[in-house]
Amino acid sequence: MMMVEKKWFIGVDLGGTTIKLAFIDYYGEIQNKWEIPTDKSEEGRHITTHIARALDDKMTELDLTNERFVGIGMGAPGFIEMDSGFIYQAVNIGWKDFPLKDNLEMETGLPVVIDNDANIAALGEMWRGAGDGARDLLCITLGTGVGGGLISSGAIIHGTNGMAGEIGHITSISEGGVQCNCGKTGCLETIASATGIVRTAKDTIDAYSEGLLHKIKEITARDVFDAYRSGDAHATEVVNITTFHLGLAIGNLANAMNPSKIVIGGGVSKAGDALLTPLKKEFEKFALPRVKEGADFAIATLGNDAGVIGGAWLVKSKLMQKS
Template structure:
């Protein structure tokens, strides 16, 4: 039995998740239960202010449908995430500097290119939804997801719904001011944002500053003196080796991150805080000191109810979150929906 309305046929069909990054666009066909059927990537074409991105997404979807011997009727809709503030109601990207977009009507263009319904969301929010549905946040309806990568992104979910705020800027965790007096200038123009401290870039910047004046001898110090550069991974690896300078750097990072997350938790009382992004690959080397600092600043009742965990979906979080959005936003609008969320 199937349920039809307009261009959508529900039963047995697939969801499409699309995650637009500055270098690549990740895409996947996903079952209604959240199983990835096929996933792939294409380069992000930023020529002419990114105007070719929707058409290239559409062509790639058609190509992979053909390879699988399926028609467009197999697809229910597309959930797509992009960096920057999103007007969810209009389906527009208000600004995405890295892509060259300014009030870009992504939903309308992609719907025209694909003849499929489209839901547009901020990429960090989409990753948060993915972790809630099938990742480390599974089972939690109140959670905070923070991604520590080149920058710091975030998504806040309350009662199973994303917090967008008044004009789409809800969940900008990376721009919580952590060091208002002594911090570095952030790309947003403010000083001392969490992004300048807890991102991979911020950690390296802290390390360079610390290593330039550190008196302790260590392998990390020797490497820096020789090459005048270190990586985020080297810093965490040096913590495992009990390098005092590296331990001091990561203590600064986790203190500021723990302080920011504790204040968010005190306001929101979440069940889980999911830590993702490339920096989270450090695992317990990051999580153990983070939990200690987090506990310092958390209201006891809040602390009892929350669990800090490392994200589990990796690069799949965004496309899985996009698929969930198709279920939540599109399928729930169709009377007689046969597939429960």
């Protein structure tokens, strides 16, 4: 039998536009990575076939067989039954009551572990990224939506039916908030996501006719942070609103779980210190003194690789004892 350290893992990160795949070694180093488009036709029924085919083609190209791999760790959006890898619903993909784990195992001939996409990004950052091996970690992804992963004592918290870590759906505005895709109103996602930041900028723009953002036809979250760095009053108001709500949510979460690292990822995190500096100030208003002392903020470092590396960690931590 091949030595354990010589065996590799397969990480798969399913997004609404692309599926990222990687072969990753025992130590978390990516050996090969590539991506394929996400085919959402016919309610996403072809996705597992396309993943299996892509893996098969890459193994043939590199002269590898299933024997080289312990298994597949995959992150998927939506509501997941963790043990069975059954997807109750993934709105952006089209899946409803979809047996993802069973289908993928049948089509690849390899064991499969499934988790939420935000959770595997958090695991990736813990293992090889900004988490720096921290065993108590709060990871927040600010992209088109707001995702999160809660890691306690080195393990993802799933909750009773897989819904733990839905940070984006913490209620930030109790009355008069914007409708969220989840059906509720006033969710953190409607404010702190890239979409939410742009919405706040548009909603407040009339009061700043001389502002830098007034001159931009299609405002992006990046435009807001660029204008903020220039001292623009309108952009400053938008960043203050965003970081207030985000800092309040993170402060409350930190009081509940006492993390040593708070990792901020996703496209909005590219703002770097323009986001972190005002965010830390807001966080410090709401976190207990000892919680604040224990928590270091960091910008995620793995970018698009976080999901596939987290998928590999899933396999390492869940399947190694069986291999």
